[in-house]
Each structure stands twice: as C-alpha cells, then as structure tokens.
Amino acid sequence: MRILIIEDEARIAARIERFVRELLGPTRTRLARCDSVADGIEHIRSQGIDLLFLDLNLNGQDGFEVLKHVVAESFHTIVISAYTDKAITAFEYGVLDFIAKPFAIERIQQALNRVESRAASSQPSLKFLAVKGRGQIRLxxxxxxxxxxxxxxxxxxxxxxxxxxxxxxxxxxxxxxxxxxxxxxxxxxxxxxxxxxxxxxxxxxxxxxxxxxxxxxxxxxxxxxxxxxxxx
The missing domain is CATH 2.40.50.1020 (LytTr DNA-binding domain)
Structure with a gap:
C-alpha cells in the first residue's frame, strides 16, 4: 500500500508513521511524508498513492487545497486534525474518516480497518471533478x-x-x-x-x-x- 502523510508537525507525522508501520507491518507499506500543500500535490501526481493521511492546517495553508487539486485521483483519505468543526466539510470531499487530535493507535487501527473494508468491497467513489480556469479550481x-x-x-x-x-x-x-x-x-x-x-x-x-x-x-x-x- 502506497501511503502519504501530509503533516507539518514532524512529531505528529512520525507518530502516524510509527503507528501505521506497527499495524500494517513494514512489508505491506511504502510510506512517504510531506509537510506542505505543494509538496503533497506534487508527490500524489508524480508517485501515485493508495491512502492519504492529511492535516488541515499546513503552516497556515488549508489542507483541503490538496484535495481540490487532486480530486480526480483515486485514493482514500483520512483527515487527522484538531479542527473538528471541519469534519462535515471533510466528508463532503469524500474522505473516508476524520480523526481528531490527539489520537491513539486504536483510532488509527479503526481507520485502517475502514480502508481495508472499503477496498474489499469496491473502489473509492469519486464525488467531484476539479475544473481549472482563470486561476481558480471549480469542483x-x-x-x-x-x-x-x-x-x-x-x-x-x-x-x-x-x-x-x-x-x-x-x-x-x-x-x-x-x-x-x-x-x-x-x-x-x-x-x-x-x-x-x-x-x-x-x-x-x-x-x-x-x-x-x-x-x-x-x-x-x-x-x-x-x-x-x-x-x-
């Protein structure tokens, strides 16, 4: 499974990575980390991913910008954020799960179970197509x-x-x-x-x-x- 973590706090990114490797095992994962919107978008477009762990506040930038730019790509997204008031918006983007900070390994396990359950039943259902024009992105x-x-x-x-x-x-x-x-x-x-x-x-x-x-x-x-x- 190709996994990308987009998180600007190195301590939290390392925590997510440690939990994921412990739960899935090192042989089942190819994991990368980015700390900005631009780097995350570039990685998704150039490398392709199966699962994204996404923070919503990336050095003051809106993490949803990542989903706007790569909305036509096929992967699951798990948002990990302290901004629980944005959960409804996250699910409107089609994310699979929303994990509130702080979090424990059991919560990551629950989210990964949802990923595996969805993968076994069907592919992610695309909800939006991103159309670019005049410097803006329309969903x-x-x-x-x-x-x-x-x-x-x-x-x-x-x-x-x-x-x-x-x-x-x-x-x-x-x-x-x-x-x-x-x-x-x-x-x-x-x-x-x-x-x-x-x-x-x-x-x-x-x-x-x-x-x-x-x-x-x-x-x-x-x-x-x-x-x-x-x-x-």
Missing amino acids: IPVDDVLFVQGSGVYSELHLQNGTTVLHDKSLEKLAQLLPASFERIHKSYLADSRYFSKIHIQSGGRYTLQLTSGHHLPIGRTRYEQLKKHFY
Missing part, C-alpha cells in the same frame, strides 16, 4: 455530469444544466476514475447509464443513444450489443 459534482466527450488530450463535461466545461484529463483517464454507471458508448463518449432513454437505429447500420435530457450520442459498433442490455 463539479459527478452527479451533475450527463456525458463526457473526448477532445484530444482534454475532455468536455456536459452538465445537466446545459452547460459544458473543459476538463484537463483525457477521456481514457476519466473512464478509469468515474463511477461504474458511466459507460464507454463510443471511442469519444462516456455517458451515465442512469440517463439512458432509447437506442435509435439509423440508416447504414449506425446507432445513436438518446438520453433523458434529449441529447443524441453516437454508439460505437462494438458497443451496441452491450448497450442493448439496458433496454431488455
């Missing part, structure tokens, strides 16, 4: 996305309110991260199966998928048989 709820259209190395998110926003990840990358309800219906399209309405047969052996929103999307020839199962 788009996955539930607002009807379908995704590939646009080179980028993707266009088509939302339920009729707007379209550009995402800086490719369609292939988003296909790995989005919930199972999103299906690849064409080499250039992902669509949420909860909004499938009808399949239309066109001339020349072509097919289109109608969504409940009224959108008509092309269906790849190799995808037609699989999609039919939604309607029979």
Whole structure:
C-alpha cells in the first residue's frame, strides 16, 4: 500500500508513521511524508498513492487545497486534525474518516480497518471533478455530469444544466476514475447509464443513444450489443 502523510508537525507525522508501520507491518507499506500543500500535490501526481493521511492546517495553508487539486485521483483519505468543526466539510470531499487530535493507535487501527473494508468491497467513489480556469479550481459534482466527450488530450463535461466545461484529463483517464454507471458508448463518449432513454437505429447500420435530457450520442459498433442490455 502506497501511503502519504501530509503533516507539518514532524512529531505528529512520525507518530502516524510509527503507528501505521506497527499495524500494517513494514512489508505491506511504502510510506512517504510531506509537510506542505505543494509538496503533497506534487508527490500524489508524480508517485501515485493508495491512502492519504492529511492535516488541515499546513503552516497556515488549508489542507483541503490538496484535495481540490487532486480530486480526480483515486485514493482514500483520512483527515487527522484538531479542527473538528471541519469534519462535515471533510466528508463532503469524500474522505473516508476524520480523526481528531490527539489520537491513539486504536483510532488509527479503526481507520485502517475502514480502508481495508472499503477496498474489499469496491473502489473509492469519486464525488467531484476539479475544473481549472482563470486561476481558480471549480469542483463539479459527478452527479451533475450527463456525458463526457473526448477532445484530444482534454475532455468536455456536459452538465445537466446545459452547460459544458473543459476538463484537463483525457477521456481514457476519466473512464478509469468515474463511477461504474458511466459507460464507454463510443471511442469519444462516456455517458451515465442512469440517463439512458432509447437506442435509435439509423440508416447504414449506425446507432445513436438518446438520453433523458434529449441529447443524441453516437454508439460505437462494438458497443451496441452491450448497450442493448439496458433496454431488455
């Protein structure tokens, strides 16, 4: 398991690391530590992780900034913070657990049990997609996305309110991260199966998928048989 601790107090970071190694064993962990938002984001993007222990006050910086910048990555997050009033916000970001400081090894064990239980049942459920623009990051709820259209190395998110926003990840990358309800219906399209309405047969052996929103999307020839199962 690739684990990252983002904590600016070396004593607390060492305590978390000691507890984790004691509970999981040295052969089951590849553990790293960072003490700032920027270093944590860089490590996640360059190395990839399975589990994040995150403090919310990093030398005066907001730890939630880490989650905003890497929200489309797939890993579990356990927040460890003295700011218990931020617990509700943390769970809105999709964190798996919130541990209040000070903490004992038993509380870390409980959190790790949740990680293993979730890993055994399913992958983390992505709740938001981060869209960057004009120096800001906007969090788009996955539930607002009807379908995704590939646009080179980028993707266009088509939302339920009729707007379209550009995402800086490719369609292939988003296909790995989005919930199972999103299906690849064409080499250039992902669509949420909860909004499938009808399949239309066109001339020349072509097919289109109608969504409940009224959108008509092309269906790849190799995808037609699989999609039919939604309607029979």
